Amino acid sequence: MKILKETLSKQNKKIELYGNDNNNKNLIIGVFHGDEPQGDYLINEYMKFNRNSNLLFIPCLNPDGMALNTRQNSNNVDLNRNFPTKNWIINEDKNYFGGNEPASEIETKFVIDVINTYKPKIILTLHAPYCVVNYDGEAKEISTKISEIINYPVEEDIGYATPGSFGTYAGKEKGIPTITLELDETIDVQELIKPVHKIFDYLSIL
Ligand SMILES: [Zn+2]
Numbered sequence: 001m002k003i004l005k006e007t008l009s010k011q012n013k014k015i016e017l018y019g020n021d022n023n024n025k026n027l028i029i030g031v032f033h034g035d036e037p038q039g040d041y042l043i044n045e046y047m048k049f050n051r052n053s054n055l056l057f058i059p060c061l062n063p064d065g066m067a068l069n070t071r072q073n074s075n076n077v078d079l080n081r082n083f084p085t086k087n088w089i090i091n092e093d094k095n096y097f098g099g100n101e102p103a104s105e106i107e108t109k110f111v112i113d114v115i116n117t118y119k120p121k122i123i124l125t126l127h128a129p130y131c132v133v134n135y136d137g138e139a140k141e142i143s144t145k146i147s148e149i150i151n152y153p154v155e156e157d158i159g160y161a162t163p164g165s166f167g168t169y170a171g172k173e174k175g176i177p178t179i180t181l182e183l184d185e186t187i188d189v190q191e192l193i194k195p196v197h198k199i200f201d202y203l204s205i206l
Helices: 038-049 063-068 106-118 140-150 166-173 190-204
Strands: 002-008 014-019 026-029 056-058 122-127 132-136 178-182
Touching (some): 014 106, 026 038, 026 190, 038 122, 056 106, 122 166, 132 140, 132 166, 140 178
Parallel strands (some): 026 056, 026 122
Antiparallel strands (some): 002 014, 014 056, 132 178
16 A cells, blocks of 8 residues: 655654555544554554555554553643544643644644545544444444444443544544544454454445
8 A cells, every 4th residue: 555645753753644546535543542552553464465445544643652652642642632623621631631732743733634635434543442432423333333343332422521532523523424443452462353354344345
């Protein structure tokens, strides 16, 4: 697959968007949180064997956090609280600190740019460790199908407000069906290949 867009993180690590020129329209994003590295491996494995895929992939959105094994990026910002939603606030809780202003981070700007350029129809983000399928926007049917493939329950609402979250930004405010897949981190990532790749296959025919 080709690199369609790339940028450098604060620590000069590459953040890349992969795709083909074949009308790809669904986007999959790995490693929003640096201590949830499964997505990078699972996406790279998929791309090796599906070179003509019509999907768009950002295997690792947060390479600095992945190198540091932190949830946040190297500015101590939780990217999943840094999106310019209507309810964005300065969060004083340092575990969920979303920056001093919305979209302050390179990684956040990159995703916004990708969405504005490629206008994906559906977005899937890969997280860990809760073993659930969350969604924002009109994604109930898709989430149910994903739930059947991986055998995690669907949860429409995680029960608390998440100002600046990607789901609120893309799913609720931009109206793009957005699924947050929370993977099991207690099993070997190899065991996730089969169900997760089946989910990618499913998204490639929608
Ligand atoms: Zn996460």
